[in-house]
Structure formats: C-alpha cells, structure tokens
Amino acid sequence: MTEALFPTRWKHDKPPSLEKFVDTFHDDYACAEYLSNKRWPGGFVCPHCGSRKAWRLETRPWLWQCGGGEKDPGCRKQTSVIAGTVMQGTHLPLRKWFLAAYLMATHSNGISALQLQTKIDVTYKTAWLLLHKLRRAMVNPNRAPLEGNVDVDETAIPYRRDGDELKKGGGSSTANQIWVAGAVETIGRFGVGRIRLARIANRSADSIVPFVVANTAPGTHLRTDELASYNKVPDRPLTKVNLKRSPLPAHIVFKWIHVLFANLKRWALGTYHGFREKHIDAYLNEFVFRWNRRRSFGSTMDRMFGIGQRLAPITYRDIVGDTKRWKQDHIEEILKMCHPNKRQIVRDLVAYYRVSRVEIMDNLVWWVDRLYEEDPAAYRSFQWEFDGVPEFADRRIYKRRKSGRPVLTPRRPGEVKMTGRRYRKPDPLLPRMLPPSPVSRGSVAIAAE
Numbered sequence: 511m512t513e514a515l516f517p518t519r520w521k522h523d524k525p526p527s528l529e530k531f532v533d534t535f536h537d538d539y540a541c542a543e544y545l546s547n548k549r550w551p552g553g554f555v556c557p558h559c560g561s562r563k564a565w566r567l568e569t570r571p572w573l574w575q576c577g578g579g580e581k582d583p584g585c586r587k588q589t590s591v592i593a594g595t596v597m598q599g600t601h602l603p604l605r606k607w608f609l610a611a612y613l614m615a616t617h618s619n620g621i622s623a624l625q626l627q628t629k630i631d632v633t634y635k636t637a638w639l640l641l642h643k644l645r646r647a648m649v650n651p652n653r654a655p656l657e658g659n660v661d662v663d664e665t666a667i668p669y670r671r672d673g674d675e676l677k678k679g680g681g682s683s684t685a686n687q688i689w690v691a692g693a694v695e696t697i698g699r700f701g702v703g704r705i706r707l708a709r710i711a712n713r714s715a716d717s718i719v720p721f722v723v724a725n726t727a728p729g730t731h732l733r734t735d736e737l738a739s740y741n742k743v744p745d746r747p748l749t750k751v752n753l754k755r756s757p758l759p760a761h762i763v764f765k766w767i768h769v770l771f772a773n774l775k776r777w778a779l780g781t782y783h784g785f786r787e788k789h790i791d792a793y794l795n796e797f798v799f800r801w802n803r804r805r806s807f808g809s810t811m812d813r814m815f816g817i818g819q820r821l822a823p824i825t826y827r828d829i830v831g832d833t834k835r836w837k838q839d840h841i842e843e844i845l846k847m848c849h850p851n852k853r854q855i856v857r858d859l860v861a862y863y864r865v866s867r868v869e870i871m872d873n874l875v876w877w878v879d880r881l882y883e884e885d886p887a888a889y890r891s892f893q894w895e896f897d898g899v900p901e902f903a904d905r906r907i908y909k910r911r912k913s914g915r916p917v918l919t920p921r922r923p924g925e926v927k928m929t930g931r932r933y934r935k936p937d938p939l940l941p942r943m944l945p946p947s948p949v950s951r952g953s954v955a956i957a958a959e
C-alpha cells in the first residue's frame with residue numbers, strides 16, 4: 511500500500527517521534543553538531559583564514575576554535591555556530607531551544623508560553639521570550655508575493671479592555687476591533703496555496719491598498735467583495751462578487767478566505783485565549799507561517815532557528831518594546847489599565863511636581879517618598895489609598911524577630927552568658943517604609959511626628 515489509508519498532515523517531510531527527537535538531541539553537543547552541519551556541510555571552514563582544522567570547546571560546544579591554516583598559522587579565532595541564529599547570546603541549554611522548536615513545529619496549533627514552561631522546565635517569562643524569538647525568525651523579508659488567483663478580504667477581531675464601556679444594543683458586546691486583512695491563493699476549483707495576513711488600521715483604501723500591493727505580484731487576478739476600497743488597487747485585474755445577489759452564501763463563494771479567518775479566530779481563542787493588540791503582528795505571522803509550511807517539518811525547524819538568515823540579535827526589550835517613547839504614546843491606555851488608586855496618586859503627583867506621567871509611573875515609589883520627605887503636610891492632604899497599587903504591596907513594617915534560643919545556652923540555672931558582642935540598635939526605617947493599609951498608616955504618622 512503506497513498511499514496512506516487515512517489522511518496525514520506530513521506526506522514527505524515527516525517529523526521524528528518525540529522519543530526519537532529527544533534521543534537525537536539529548537545534549538548541547540548534539541544540537542551544536544546539527545547547527546554546524548547546516549553551516550558547513552563539508553566540514554568546518556574558518557571564516558577568517560579558511561583553515562579546515564579546528565577544536566571544539568568542551569564547556570561551550572557551540573564554539574569552534576580555529577587550529578590555524580596556511581595563510582595564518584597562528585589563527586586561533588573562535589567561531590560560534592549560534593551566531594546569527596535566534597539562539598545567539600542565549601543562556602539556555604541548546605537542547606531546550608530544540609525541544610521548544612520541535613513542539614512549536616509539530617503541534618498544528620502551536621503552544622503557549624504557559625504550556626511550554628513546564629515542558630522544558632523554565633519560567634513563564636523565559637518561555638514567552640523564547641517563543642517570541644522563534645516567531646521573529648518566521649518572516650522572511652524577501653519572500654515571494656502571492657500570484658495567480660488571489661481572494662482578498664478583511665475581518666475584525668473584537669477585544670475589550672478592562673473598563674471599556676459595553677456597546678449599546680446589537681449583538682456585539684465590544685467597543686474595539688482589530689482589523690485584519692487576508693489574502694489567499696486559490697488553485698483550481700478547490701485547491702489552496704499560500705496565505706498572507708496583516709493588521710490594518712481600518713477598511714479604507716489607505717489601509718487596504720498598501721496591503722494588497724505589498725503581498726501580491728503585479729498581474730495577479732484579485733477577487734473581492736463589493737467594498738469600494740479595492741477599486742484603487744493598481745495593476746491587478748479585479749473581479750468583484752456581489753454577495754447580496756449571489757445565489758450562494760459568502761462562505762461558499764469565498765471558501766478559503768473564510769476558512770482562513772475562522773481558523774485564525776479559533777486558534778487565537780484556543781491556544782492563546784485571545785490576542786493582545788500589542789503583539790498581534792507576531793501572532794499573525796505565526797499563523798501564516800504555520801499555514802504555508804504545514805507539510806514540511808525540517809524547513810520549519812531551520813527557518814524558526816534562523817539558520818542561514820544572519821538575524822540581528824534580539825533582546826527582551828526589543829520584543830516588549832516598552833521604551834519611553836512607546837509609553838508616552840500609549841500613556842492613556844496604560845493608565846486605563848491601572849487601579850483607580852494608582853491613577854489618583856499619579857494625577858496628584860503630576861499636578862504637584864509638574865513632571866510627565868511616564869516619569870511618575872516609572873519611579874512611583876521614589877516620587878511618593880520624595881513628597882513624604884519634602885512636604886509631609888501635602889502628602890497627608892492627598893489621603894492616598896495604597897490598596898491595589900502593586901508598587902506598595904510589599905511595603906510593610908515587619909517587627910524585628912527575636913531569635914528563638916539564646917546564643918549560648920546557660921550551663922546552670924540562672925546563668926546568663928554575656929558574649930560581649932553588642933549590636934547597635936538600628937535606626938528606625940521610617941519614613942522610607944510606607945505602610946499599605948490605612949490602619950497602620952495612622953500609627954506611622956504619629957511615630958513620624
């Protein structure tokens with residue numbers, strides 16, 4: 511029997527079983543070997559002197575040290591096989607990277623950071639960063655645009671932030687929408703090719719035309735619904751389908767684009783429990799990547815690692831992007847997500863000191879302390895509540911604990927051994943330590959006075 515009886519996702523480039531994979535990449539040495547085979551298929555070649563003689567460092571198996579060649583006999587330069595890949599500069603063992611990439615590539619729905627953290631025994635933050643680094647490498651900047659027959663459409667992903675008003679009437683309960691444009695290659699009557707997705711600002715021609723131009727080759731036959739924004743797309747013959755007059759419903763006329771959007775939304779809810787607006791581009795890229803490479807395992811792994819791509823190093827800050835500039839642009843949204851008590855404190859401090867809200871938010875504790883020291887009367891007049899302000903959550907006054915037993919046990923009853931080591935009683939920590947609850951704050955105020 512040559513043909514599989516049941517449908518299979520992997521026809522040619524089938525992934526190994528988990529058991530086999532872990533067996534193959536059981537330590538960093540094996541992982542580095544894989545990377546070096548990709549980089550130097552015919553064996554090590556020094557990029558500095560061209561020598562083929564090298565040693566591997568035992569403690570850092572991803573480093574090759576040149577043994578010197580004819581041009582430069584003294585060349586002892588070290589070459590790292592993880593340079594230029596997503597793993598550059600990592601502190602994690604390479605086998606954890608390999609296992610994470612295997613899980614990400616073989617599950618059709620991917621894996622969330624919450625799930626991954628126990629699988630490879632790292633913290634949530636590490637797992638989150640690792641997954642985002644893998645996502646970074648998924649997009650090839652030089653990828654070929656779609657061509658042939660392409661269906662284009664757009665959809666809205668609803669979301670609601672904490673504190674947003676519910677919409678009045680109608681079935682939609684959300685105030686905000688993220689617009690996503692999609693394009694899909696259709697082949698023949700039933701076949702489907704590659705896809706593209708991108709976040710767009712809205713459904714106007716200013717948003718949609720750049721998406722279509724960037725993702726389709728000139729001469730592509732486009733098929734869309736009646737939205738007027740598509741009229742301005744240049745150099746691409748356009749077929750418009752009036753779905754209101756069509757005898758068939760939209761999900762049959764535009765089958766694949768509907769499958770695409772429906773799968774995207776289910777994937778967002780199922781795997782990640784919804785998208786955040788901030789990182790939606792990374793998730794859209796991941797979805798496109800999964801779709802376009804769903805039948806090949808090896809190239810998926812290599813692409814995610816960034817083998818042969820010479821990626822620039824990526825840091826946590828690059829991905830999170832919470833630079834001062836970003837915070838300034840989004841200060842309203844950031845404040846909206848904060849507890850009302852914190853908003854009140856920030857508002858009062860901004861009014862008192864005349865500095866920016868971002869500055870106050872970045873060093874909230876420092877500014878509160880400063881006010882307390884410089885102007886206690888003003889501090890008391892604001893009557894701030896610190897409940898729900900995480901910066902002050904762990905600021906409690908702990909009593910000094912007495913040790914449970916004396917340093918030297920008495921040898922006979924009544925004897926007290928003097929050790930001669932006296933500790934100066936430390937100065938009270940007030941007013942640096944602000945209490946969180948109003949009850950203890952009263953006592954502090956008395957103590958301070």
Ligand SMILES: [Zn+2]
Binds near residue numbers: 561
């Ligand atoms: Zn060399």
